Each structure stands twice: as C-alpha cells, then as structure tokens.
Amino acid sequence: MSQHTQASLMGKRILLGISGGIAAYKSAHLARLLKKAGAEVRVVMTEGAQAFIAPLTLQALTGEPVRTSLLDPEAEAGMGHIELARWAELILIAPATADLMARLAQGQADDLLTTLCLANDAQWFMAPAMNQAMWRHPATLENARRLQGYGWHLLGPDAGDQACGDVGPGRMLEPEAIVNELLDRLTDTASKPSGSAQQATDAAELTITITAGPTREPLDPVRYLSNHSSGKMGFALAQAAAERGARVRLISGPVALETPPGVERVDVESAQEMLAAAQKAAVDSDIFIGCAAVADYRAEQVAEHKIKKSSDEDALTLRLIKNPDIIARIAENAVNSRPFVVGFAAETRDLERYALDKLTRKQLDMIVANDVSQPGLGFGADKNAALLLWHGSEAAPGRLELSPQPKTILAARIIDTAIKRLSATDEHPSCTSSQVTR
Numbered sequence: 001m002s003q004h005t006q007a008s009l010m011g012k013r014i015l016l017g018i019s020g021g022i023a024a025y026k027s028a029h030l031a032r033l034l035k036k037a038g039a040e041v042r043v044v045m046t047e048g049a050q051a052f053i054a055p056l057t058l059q060a061l062t063g064e065p066v067r068t069s070l071l072d073p074e075a076e077a078g079m080g081h082i083e084l085a086r087w088a089e090l091i092l093i094a095p096a097t098a099d100l101m102a103r104l105a106q107g108q109a110d111d112l113l114t115t116l117c118l119a120n121d122a123q124w125f126m127a128p129a130m131n132q133a134m135w136r137h138p139a140t141l142e143n144a145r146r147l148q149g150y151g152w153h154l155l156g157p158d159a160g161d162q163a164c165g166d167v168g169p170g171r172m173l174e175p176e177a178i179v180n181e182l183l184d185r186l187t188d189t190a191s192k193p194s195g196s197a198q199q200a201t202d203a204a205e206l207t208i209t210i211t212a213g214p215t216r217e218p219l220d221p222v223r224y225l226s227n228h229s230s231g232k233m234g235f236a237l238a239q240a241a242a243e244r245g246a247r248v249r250l251i252s253g254p255v256a257l258e259t260p261p262g263v264e265r266v267d268v269e270s271a272q273e274m275l276a277a278a279q280k281a282a283v284d285s286d287i288f289i290g291c292a293a294v295a296d297y298r299a300e301q302v303a304e305h306k307i308k309k310s311s312d313e314d315a316l317t318l319r320l321i322k323n324p325d326i327i328a329r330i331a332e333n334a335v336n337s338r339p340f341v342v343g344f345a346a347e348t349r350d351l352e353r354y355a356l357d358k359l360t361r362k363q364l365d366m367i368v369a370n371d372v373s374q375p376g377l378g379f380g381a382d383k384n385a386a387l388l389l390w391h392g393s394e395a396a397p398g399r400l401e402l403s404p405q406p407k408t409i410l411a412a413r414i415i416d417t418a419i420k421r422l423s424a425t426d427e428h429p430s431c432t433s434s435q436v437t438r
C-alpha cells in the first residue's frame with residue numbers, strides 16, 4: 001500500500017518478546033512474517049509463554065536460539081542479556097499480557113524480557129492481548145497510558161470474540177495487521193528526531209473530540225426520526241486516539257456500543273444536543289472529528305402528546321426544518337481558535353468530487369470519503385475503505401487511499417494522518433487553503 005513506501009523491515013534487528021497468553025500461538029506466524037519482510041528476528045519468551053508455545057517452534061522459524069531465562073549461564077556465555085538489549089533496534093512484544101504490561105509500567109526487571117526492555121533504548125512496540133474485563137480494568141488502562149508515556153507504541157488491541165468466550169476489546173491484532181501497523185508507525189516516526197517516544201508523546205499532548213452514531217429527532221414523546229448509523233467507525237476512532245495516549249471525548253448519539261477504555265463519553269440524542277456538546281468540547285480540542293450521521297432535518301414542532309391516528313385522514317403531513325451543520329459550525333470559528341477539523345463524506349458516486357466540495361464548503365481541514373455503494377463496507381459493517389483528502393498544494397489536494405480493512409485498523413490510519421496533518425499545518429500554515437487557514 002502506498003502509505004508504506006518509506007518504512008521497511010529489511011535488515012531491522014527485531015527482538016520479538018512473547019508473554020503468556022493464548023494469542024502466543026499466533027506469534028509463530030508473526031515471526032515468519034517479520035523474517036519474510038527481511039528482519040533479523042531473535043525471540044525471548046517469558047515462562048508463561050512457554051506454556052502456550054514451544055521455544056523450539058520459534059527457534060526453527062527464526063533460525064536463532066530462543067532465550068527464556070535471565071539466569072542461564074549457557075545462554076549468557078553466548079550473547080549476554082545486555083548485548084542482546086544493545087543488539088535490538090526494535091522490541092516488539094506480542095502478545096503483551098496484562099501482567100507483563102503491569103510489570104513494565106512499574107519498571108520491573110524480574111525476568112529476561114522485562115530486563116531487556118529496561119536496558120534497551122530503541123523503539124518499543126507491544127500488541128496487548130487479554131480478556132476484555134482485564135483490558136477494561138482501570139489498572140490496565142492506567143498502565144497502558146503510563147507505557148505510552150514511556151515511549152511504547154500500543155498496537156491494538158482489537159475487539160471481537162475472545163478465546164474465553166467473551167466478546168469485547170482485548171484480542172491481539174492479527175499478525176498481518178501487527179506488521180502493517182509497525183510499518184505505518186515506523187513511517188510516521190522516520191522523520192522525527194528522537195525516535196520511539198515521539199509519536200506517542202505528541203498524541204499524548206492532544207485532546208481529540210469525536211462525534212459518532214446517529215441522532216434522534218423527536219416527533220412526539222414516543223416517536224423519532226433517525227438513521228442506521230451504528231457508531232462503529234466513530235467508536236473505533238475514539239479507541240485508536242486513546243491508544244495513542246490522547247485525551248478523547250466521544251459525543252455519541254444512541255448506539256449499542258461500549259465505551260472504549262480511557263474515553264470520556266457524552267451521550268446525546270438530537271442534533272441540537274450534539275451541537276451543544278460539540279461546541280463545549282471544541283473549545284479546548286486540538287482535533288475535532290465529525291463522524292456522526294447527523295439527521296439533516298427535525299420536526300418543526302415536537303408534539304407534547306403522542307400523535308393520534310386520525311380516522312378521517314389517510315395522510316399526515318410533518319413539517320421538517322433544517323438541523324444545524326455541527327461540523328461546519330465548529331469549523332467556521334475564527335482562525336487559530338478552532339481545532340483541526342476532520343469530516344466524513346459518505347457517497348455513492350463521484351466520491352472525490354463530492355468530498356472535495358464538502359471539504360471546501362464546510363471549511364474542513366481533512367475529509368474521510370467513503371464509497372457506501374460497495375457491498376460489505378461502510379454503514380453497520382465491520383470493514384471500511386476510505387479516501388483521505390486535505391488541502392495540499394495549489395495544484396492538487398493531498399490524498400491517501402486506504403484499502404478495505406477492519407474499521408479498527410482504518411481508524412488508526414485516520415487518527416495518525418490527522419495528527420500528522422495537524423503538525424504539518426502548524427509548521428506550514430500556508431499548506432491549507434485560503435479559506436481554511438489555521
């Protein structure tokens with residue numbers, strides 16, 4: 001994919017850490033993918049990991065001895081643990097269990113893997129994997145934030161069916177997705193001076209507000225106008241932003257989704273309520289993402305009592321009036337006193353043309369365009385594809401095409417691009433169009 005042009009794993013010295021979770025069986029495939037991408041891979045396993053997968057498997061796949069113990073004189077006689085820490089240009093822990101995260105967040109060095117992490121100052125990535133309740137526990141979330149503050153990049157977790165039968169966040173990303181994420185994060189940090197901590201630290205300084213889901217426009221005390229938006233894309237964006245360490249406010253219409261860990265959620269019903277919450281949140285937000293499917297119209301009069309079926313009339317006339325355009329209201333604020341504004345455009349034809357028109361008309365900084373005519377993608381689905389557009393040079397808009405992929409992964413790409421564009425416009429304000437100068 002085009003966004004991977006800069007980063008490569010060719011010749012990269014990767015230390016793959018495996019801790020004791022059921023997802024450890026996937027680490028064998030991950031080791032293969034890393035090798036296939038040209039990386040040199042050495043594996044360190046915790047004691048728990050060895051209950052799920054044999055060191056010999058990883059040894060056969062990497063062609064290198066697998067290290068499991070800090071106090072193994074034979075292994076230390078080869079490459080000692082400090083040499084191994086120095087050797088590694090990148091540490092990737094997959095799966096990273098709740099226990100391992102807790103130990104690393106405390107700076108413990110009570111086994112080989114944690115010791116290596118403490119003794120290495122290169123680039124650090126981990127793919128958390130655990131039961132959804134463990135992931136959601138405030139202690140784990142606090143550990144995740146702390147680790148991000150230390151410079152760890154968290155890849156995932158994904159949400160869905162779990163080995164224990166639960167459903168929710170905590171699944172390890174699939175090995176292919178881990179490699180893709182790794183390449184993307186390396187691309188993002190390639191031009192930054194101080195290596196691994198930079199991207200996480202940047203995001204950790206940001207406040208990101210996201211609107212999600214549908215709105216409900218009341219007709220009377222029991223009826224409303226709404227749409228089929230599931231809120232999945234907005235919630236995935238909130239999760240991705242929180243994983244990057246940002247402070248995240250999620251303004252959600254009525255949806256059947258759980259709040260991603262670490263996200264501050266405000267529930268609203270109507271477009272007017274959403275506008276009020278958005279305006280309040282936008283005041284101190286760095287990025288505002290309007291992902292909600294806001295109803296364009298609402299009833300001019302909301303009946304005080306249930307509208308009765310008339311026995312004489314075959315038709316009922318409702319008069320609708322236009323709802324405020326929330327994102328346009330946020331974007332119309334004066335130069336520099338508004339966040340970086342990202343909108344969405346769901347189209348069934350002429351995707352780029354209509355999206356560019358919305359980008360300009362609503363005075364947005366970036367737009368995420370979806371072709372909703374493609375089967376299995378978009379509304380209600382777990383997958384989506386997108387075309388990201390922003391104000392580029394005079395000659396052409398900036399663009400990034402993202403192929404069909406799970407909304408969780410796509411969301412990470414969108415958040416990373418928004419953060420990158422925010423930094424770019426802060427550094428080169430002239431890159432934005434004349435109407436949208438920040």
Ligand code: C5P
Binds near residue numbers: 211293323325346
């Ligand atoms: O409905 P439309 O295609 O114009 O939506 C494009 C963008 O504007 C989306 O980001 C959507 O969240 C936002 N929007 C809004 N308030 C509206 C209508 C749309 O914030 N009333």
